[in-house]
Amino acid sequence: MTIPPKRAPTITEVASLAGVSRATVSRTFSRPELLHADTTERVRAAAAQLGYVPNQVARALSTGRAGNIALVVPDIANPFFPPLIRAAQARADSEGYAVFLGDSDERPEREDILLTKIAPQVDGFILASPRLDESRIRAHAARRPLVLINRDIDGLARVLMDVSSGIAQAVRHLADLGHRHIAYVSGPPASWANQERQSAAIAAAREFGMTLIAIAASRPTYQGGQAAATELAQTDVTATIAFDDLVAQGIMAGLAAQGLRVPDEMSVIGFDDVLASTTYPPLTTVAAHCAEAGGQAVDLLTAILQGGSTPMDRILIPTELVVRATTTQPRASAKRRSQQPTFS
Amino acid sequence: MTIPPKRAPTITEVASLAGVSRATVSRTFSRPELLHADTTERVRAAAAQLGYVPNQVARALSTGRAGNIALVVPDIANPFFPPLIRAAQARADSEGYAVFLGDSDERPEREDILLTKIAPQVDGFILASPRLDESRIRAHAARRPLVLINRDIDGLARVLMDVSSGIAQAVRHLADLGHRHIAYVSGPPASWANQERQSAAIAAAREFGMTLIAIAASRPTYQGGQAAATELAQTDVTATIAFDDLVAQGIMAGLAAQGLRVPDEMSVIGFDDVLASTTYPPLTTVAAHCAEAGGQAVDLLTAILQGGSTPMDRILIPTELVVRATTTQPRASAKRRSQQPTFS
DNA sequence: TTGTATGCGTTATCAT
C-alpha cells in the first residue's frame, strides 16, 4: 500500500527530450522573451510531456531569491487574523510568492526562533502584531526586508490601523445618541493596538464632554469580556466601547446573564468587525479592515523586494464605525451608581 | 533609510574561523555524534560568533528533504480551521518542520495549482477537507507523501472525524428530553462531512423512532443558518441539529428574529465546537476536536516521512456531545404544522 | 575522528 514517491523530472531530462541545452530550458521558464517562439514551444511541450515543474529550491539556491514570504502572527485562532492571513495569502499568490505561516503562540521567543529558522527560505517577513521587543525586530529587519502590521517602529515599513478616526466616530455616535457616561474595556496593556484605542477613546470623550471610565478585561477574550460585564453593571455608564469584537461579545453575554438588555440598558461597540453580524443583536463596531491590512502588507513587501527600496514606509488604514443594532439612546433613568476612577 | 540586507554567513566562513573543514562544520549541525566533542564545541562557538545558521535551502537541495510540510485548507476564515492549523503548526514545529499554508478559497483548481507549485519545497502534504477530485489527489499523492483530513479516499493516509458517535449522542440526548420531531439543517451537498453527518442523523433518528426532516442551508454560513431558520419556523419540529456551529449560530439568530426563544421553543445543536461558549445561550454541540485532527495529521505525515511507510493509514477521531444551554424539553404544545418530506 | 571531492537542479556569465 506504500506508494513510492516518484522523483520529479529535472531540467536535464527536458533538455535532452527537447533537443536543447539546459540553459534554454531554464530560459523558457524564466526569461522566454530571449528565446525564439518555436524553441520555447518545443521546450514547453517536452516539459508538459514529462510533467516538469521548475524546482523552486534549486532556483532559490541559485538566485538567492526564494519566492516565499513569511507571515508570523501571535495567534491564528484570534478571529482578527484569519481574514488578514487570507488576504495576504491571496495577494502573495498573485504576486508569485508562496507563504510560510508561523504562529508564535503569543510568545516573543517563539517568534524569534521561528524567524531565524525560516529566514533563509524566504525573501521577506511580515510580522503581524509582533510581541517581540524592538531590538530583536530590528535585528531581523537588518537581514531581510520586513513589514510590520500594527506595530509602529520608526524606520521600519509598517501597516497601521488608524484607530483614532474610527474611535472618534464611535464616541460621537454615542454622544449623538445622548450618552454622557461611557466605559472603555481595555485589552492587553502591552499591546500597541490597545494603547492606541484607549488614548483615542479618552481624547474623544474629552472632546465631547463625556465621562469615560476604563475597565480592564483580564484577557482580551470572550471570557474576559464576560468578567468585565459584571464590573460594568455596577457603574452608571450607559455605553461601552470594547477593545475588540471578542471582548464586546463577551460583555454582551455577561450583561445578558445579569438580565441587562443590549442595547436598551447598555449600548455596546466593538472593534475590528471580524464577527460580522454573527452576534445577536448584530454588533455595532469599528471596522478595522484587517483583510486590507494583510493585502497592503504584502504589496508593500513585494514593492520593497522588487524595487530594493521602500516607496512608502508607513501605511495608515482608516477605520470607521459600522452601526448595527447594539447602540441606541440611553434609558431615561440611570438606576446604577458609579465608584470608578474617571478620566477627562 | 533603506537597510542593505546583510548576506548570511556560509559554512565556509565558519570552517575557516574554526580552523576545520567545511564537512566538519556540516556534521556539527547534522550529525554531531560523529565528531569529537571538543570539535563541535569549537565549531559552534565560531558559528555563534558569526551568527551562522545552516541554510535550509542549500540543505534541501543537497539532501532532497526540505524540512517543510504543506497544509492546504479551503478557507482559513472558517472557524473550523484555525484551531486545526494552530495545532498542526505547533506539532510540525516540534518535529522540526516549518509549514507552508495554502488557502484554496474553496476552489479545486486553486488547490491543484498550489500543490504543484510548492511541491518541490515540501516533504509532504496535508490536505484538510480538500475540494479537489479524487484522481488529482491521487496524482499528488504519487509524488509526495500526503495525509487527508476529513476526506476518505481508499489507500491514502487520512484523519477522519467519526461523526456517527457524536451525532448518535446528540439524537439520543434529544430523544431523552422528549423530542419526537427534529430537523437536520445540512451543509454543502458535496462535502464528505455533510454526507456523513446527515446520514448519521437519519440513522440515529430512525433508531430512536423519531421523525427527521432535512432542510438545506443555502450556504454553510451564519447567513445560511439564518435563512434556514425561517423555513424551520414553519415546521413542527422542536429541535434542530445543524451542519456546524456557524449554521447553528445563524439559526439561533434567525429564530430570535422571529420571536422564537432557544431553547424553550426550539432546541439547537451545533457541530464542531469551535465557537466554544461564545454564543448566547452557550451552544450545545458535538465536539469534533479539530485541533487534535491537525496534530494527528502531522504525526501521521512525519511518521510516513521518517518510516517510509504508513503505520496506520486511517485515524478515526471520536466526536462527542457537549451539552450546554441550547437544548431542553420540548414545549407541551406544538403550535406549528408540518409540510416537509419526512425520512424514517 | 576528520578531510577531500562530488553532486543536488537551477540561474547567470561568457561565449558563439
Added chain:
DNA sequence: ATGATAACGCATACAA
C-alpha cells in the same frame, strides 16, 4: 538566439 560552464551552500560517499 543558443550553448558551455561556473557558481549557489550544503551533505555525503570515500579516503585518510
